[in-house]
Amino acid sequence: MIAPGITDAEIDARHRQLGRDAEEGGYHLNPDVAFTRNLVRGLLVNEQRYGYMACPCRIAAGKKEEDLDIICPCDYRDPDLNEHGACYCALYVSSDVIAGNLPVGSIPERRPPRVERKAARMSRSTGGSIKTAYPVWRCRVCGYLCAMENPPLVCPICKAKQDRFERFL
Amino acid sequence: MKMEHVPGTRKGTVVLYALSTCGWCAKTKALLKEIGVDHSFVYVDLLPEDELEEALQEVERFNPHGSFPTLVIDNRKVIVGFREQEIREALR
Numbered sequence: 001m002i003a004p005g006i007t008d009a010e011i012d013a014r015h016r017q018l019g020r021d022a023e024e025g026g027y028h029l030n031p032d033v034a035f036t037r038n039l040v041r042g043l044l045v046n047e048q049r050y051g052y053m054a055c056p057c058r059i060a061a062g063k064k065e066e067d068l069d070i071i072c073p074c075d076y077r078d079p080d081l082n083e084h085g086a087c088y089c090a091l092y093v094s095s096d097v098i099a100g101n102l103p104v105g106s107i108p109e110r111r112p113p114r115v116e117r118k119a120a121r122m123s124r125s126t127g128g129s130i131k132t133a134y135p136v137w138r139c140r141v142c143g144y145l146c147a148m149e150n151p152p153l154v155c156p157i158c159k160a161k162q163d164r165f166e167r168f169l
Numbered sequence: 170m171k172m173e174h175v176p177g178t179r180k181g182t183v184v185l186y187a188l189s190t191c192g193w194c195a196k197t198k199a200l201l202k203e204i205g206v207d208h209s210f211v212y213v214d215l216l217p218e219d220e221l222e223e224a225l226q227e228v229e230r231f232n233p234h235g236s237f238p239t240l241v242i243d244n245r246k247v248i249v250g251f252r253e254q255e256i257r258e259a260l261r
Contacts, residue, residue: 038195
């Protein structure tokens, strides 16, 4: 495995931390420890390489604004957990998987292709079409909404950073 | 673009586009090794920038989503994702 400078201890520490955060929010990491540790290693490699935890199973552009949707946990985790019982990488799995009622496998890619993402970036609607006393911001990771001048620095629900918020109203 | 060649039984030209950090890519790579098929692979995330773009366009030609792993057999048959049965059957 190509992961210079990443130690087993670092992988263990991040694995524990991600597991704790997941359980606190009602999510679960994949119980297949060897598979999950390998993904955690990938996340640490990407953090070292790009400065943020880009999804280990997708190619990052290396420009944060183009990779925001795939910073783990990605924008696609929850719809994939709902539909397939696992996120694209299978780092996160549903309680059905934990209970042994659903197998985990490789699932189709939900993230739109590059050309479509580029087009969407060009024409992104920024909300704000309805008059409200405050703008309403939506966390793209967990869907949390808040009405404030600016989105919070960190999502109080899922701990995603401020740059994962979009204008909703 | 430089590919790593893994010698084995010839079943046509078998090319795996993978990411060095990805779990399903690792499983696909291990499966090809287990089957013992002659193939080439490239870790697209480890390529220098200019080669990376070239590789991405190549992957997108076979698989418009540009996702990994993408397995291409004889420039025709494309298997996206770790689809164990499909891969075993295609390389029988």
